[in-house]
Amino acid sequence: MSESRDTREFCPRCGDPVPEREEPLPGEPRERDRVLCDACYFADFELVDAPDRVEVTVCSHCGAVHRGNRWVDVGARDYTDVAVDEVSEALAVHLKAEEIRWGVEPEQVDQNTIRMHCTFSGVVRDTHVEETVVVPVKISRGTCDRCGRISGGSYAAEVQIRGRERVPDPAEQSRAVEIAESLVAEREQDGDRESFVTEIVDQPEGKDVKLSTNKLGKAVATQITEELGGSYTEAPTLVTEDGDGNEVYRVTFAVRLPKFRPGDVIDPDDGDGPVLVRSVRGNLKGVRLATGEPYEARFEEGETPDAEQVGTVDDAVETTVVTVEDDNAVQVLDPETYEAVTIPRPPGVAADAAAVDVVKTDAGLYVVPPESAGDDAAA
Numbered sequence: 001m002s003e004s005r006d007t008r009e010f011c012p013r014c015g016d017p018v019p020e021r022e023e024p025l026p027g028e029p030r031e032r033d034r035v036l037c038d039a040c041y042f043a044d045f046e047l048v049d050a051p052d053r054v055e056v057t058v059c060s061h062c063g064a065v066h067r068g069n070r071w072v073d074v075g076a077r078d079y080t081d082v083a084v085d086e087v088s089e090a091l092a093v094h095l096k097a098e099e100i101r102w103g104v105e106p107e108q109v110d111q112n113t114i115r116m117h118c119t120f121s122g123v124v125r126d127t128h129v130e131e132t133v134v135v136p137v138k139i140s141r142g143t144c145d146r147c148g149r150i151s152g153g154s155y156a157a158e159v160q161i162r163g164r165e166r167v168p169d170p171a172e173q174s175r176a177v178e179i180a181e182s183l184v185a186e187r188e189q190d191g192d193r194e195s196f197v198t199e200i201v202d203q204p205e206g207k208d209v210k211l212s213t214n215k216l217g218k219a220v221a222t223q224i225t226e227e228l229g230g231s232y233t234e235a236p237t238l239v240t241e242d243g244d245g246n247e248v249y250r251v252t253f254a255v256r257l258p259k260f261r262p263g264d265v266i267d268p269d270d271g272d273g274p275v276l277v278r279s280v281r282g283n284l285k286g287v288r289l290a291t292g293e294p295y296e297a298r299f300e301e302g303e304t305p306d307a308e309q310v311g312t313v314d315d316a317v318e319t320t321v322v323t324v325e326d327d328n329a330v331q332v333l334d335p336e337t338y339e340a341v342t343i344p345r346p347p348g349v350a351a352d353a354a355a356v357d358v359v360k361t362d363a364g365l366y367v368v369p370p371e372s373a374g375d376d377a378a379a
């Protein structure tokens with residue numbers, strides 16, 4: 001009966017007596033071989049389960065790796081990196097092993113084959129075990145869906161970067177392109193492989209940035225106008241893509257950067273003289289060169305008041321003050337002719353000033369008001 005049962009156990013394979021083993025904890029997987037003696041257990045113990053070989057397809061354009069049925073950006077620096085990752089994924093270490101240590105030593109066999117020497121050690125049944133496996137990794141090069149679409153010229157949005165009555169300057173153009181690229185990079189970082197720049201085209205009047213999705217186009221146009229000012233319109237056109245008969249809309253986002261930029265000197269021709277532009281977000285704001293008084297375009301004029309550009313503060317130079325005549329006038333040397341000329345004295349020019357920055361405009365020579373002048377309006 002059960003009371004008199006012999007509790008000694010024997011190895012079912014060789015018949016040797018085995019010491020009693022602890023029952024697995026509840027929930028712990030039951031190992032089929034746990035009843036074997038150590039000799040039989042280790043006879044066919046494998047610390048590592050490794051595939052005979054690993055094949056991996058890498059996009060030769062962007063380095064993405066084909067896993068399962070999709071492409072994954074792995075951020076690998078080179079093919080060895082990819083091989084290490086893929087082999088690590090494919091190896092399985094025995095469940096019962098503890099204190100596992102391992103290392104991989106890649107050996108480049110030829111351009112497409114890397115042999116991975118993987119060394120493992122661990123402790124099983126209080127015994128130190130070691131195992132080395134060699135897994136050849138075959139790398140094949142392909143083209144991922146995204147790079148395929150890029151090289152096929154596929155795009156769903158085009159952001160046209162233009163200026164109002166002018167060509168955007170090189171800094172504005174490159175910043176606009178940077179904005180597009182950084183928005184794509186952000187999305188890529190989040191694992192989005194559907195957002196990409198297809199092409200950037202130089203046009204005489206600006207840049208065309210072709211993008212993969214309508215949503216991305218809208219985000220790019222929005223951020224460009226938030227940062228550089230101006231506005232955009234969007235116009236969808238129906239196109240048929242790739243010949244699969246799927247009709248899709250391609251959207252053109254026409255960005256118009258503002259006619260004037262901060263630093264421009266403009267003349268609103270209202271009798272109060274030229275204005276140094278300080279801001280073109282919302283409606284244009286600036287400061288009168290002659291008086292330092294704030295200027296703000298009327299709401300309905302927005303960022304484009306009826307005015308002509310007469311100069312730019314980029315052309316400002318320092319010149320000698322001959323004499324400060326009174327509150328409203330200062331005599332300086334014209335930086336081009338070196339003649340003494342009397343020009344308006346804006347606030348901020350000290351009575352004993354020795355030199356001031358002046359800007360020559362189509363509307364005459366003016367002192368550049370200090371940064372703070374007119375800030376009430378620009379704020």
Ligand SMILES: [Zn+2]
Pocket residue numbers: 011012013014015016036037038039040041
């Ligand atoms: Zn045995």
Ligand SMILES: [Zn+2]
Pocket residue numbers: 059060061062063064143144145146147148
């Ligand atoms: Zn690719």
